[in-house]
Amino acid sequence: MADIKSPPHGATKLTANPLFLRDEELRQAIEMLFFAYRDFTGVADEILADYGFGRAHHRAIYFIGRHPGMTVSDLLRILRITKQSLNRVLGQLIEEGYVSQQKGVQDRRQRLLRLTDKGRALEERLSAAQRTLIAGAYREVGAESVEGFRKVLLGIMGNEEDRERFERLLPPRR
């Protein structure tokens, strides 16, 4: 037991095994992502509960708000869920007046999605809660740290297409 847990004696303090440290650092990152994401979604979940909505509704509202006039296929591609799953929540959002549909002009098979005023109000409430949370975190750290945070998140994103959405705001850096 003891011989497994403790690294070889003597050199421990000064030459702490870099492989162990690296591993521990990575494990901490995993755990921090879990807790941070839980709290991040938590602030929105509380609001959604007032409306009888869930996270699925939030995601739809978020992306429609972000890309007004997007098609149903666009939304499916971003969310990576099935049409049937999406239609359950999208149907509710449309019926309850949070999202409007409009036939496409070039392609009239498409239904272009937009938030109504009511939808925008909800989106703003949800987004404000999450932005406040993140703004608080950003405020406590320097601009460097914020940039580091962004870079690491970009690195975690596997999909090149997703990544491209974010390369715009900040300078290319190459």
Add this chain to the structure above:
Amino acid sequence: MADIKSPPHGATKLTANPLFLRDEELRQAIEMLFFAYRDFTGVADEILADYGFGRAHHRAIYFIGRHPGMTVSDLLRILRITKQSLNRVLGQLIEEGYVSQQKGVQDRRQRLLRLTDKGRALEERLSAAQRTLIAGAYREVGAESVEGFRKVLLGIMGNEEDRERFERLLPPRR
């Protein structure tokens, strides 16, 4: 259409509204968290599917591996789910030999939870996939960025108790 999408002409480049930029920065953070977390869990989900397990199993395995000998109550407190929800997955993990239970010594009502060898093997597989993903992201950026990433995630975590788990590895910085 066009007048909605484009910001007012002329002054955009040089005097870009700092409030708008801040807002856009925060909105991007929200979106990046969504995509990064989706991919982060995605690499584990693929493995879990091989075992017929879901994310709930993963979380239990993860925290039991991280805190061997923890009690059921401890786990409930970390996961913030109900006993009934936990027992559904924990029961499977125990029955299929991934987790062992052992009566507490001081308090024999407690069931101390540990991964079996089989459980540790699965934990290692899952963790390795996620660590690889994060290691890749860490490798592309500097140590500064990693530190910034950690700081921002800590700032997002509301709960002081959760936060304390992470203040150990890195220097206090005050």
Add this chain to the structure above:
DNA sequence: CATATAAGTCAACATGGCTGACATAAAATC
């Protein structure tokens, strides 16, 4: 005209949250 595509629908099923009610064993308290 034939085929492909965008969207929607119905039905059935799985996972993993939840509530509420209750049981058992062991610890803690009066």
Add this chain to the structure above:
DNA sequence: GATTTTATGTCAGCCATGTTGACTTATATG
């Protein structure tokens, strides 16, 4: 020693949100 509290587990049922598969309708495109 009797009572109460705590740690754990269990049964039953509900809800949200994901899945697959089959099929329809309208429209675009070759």
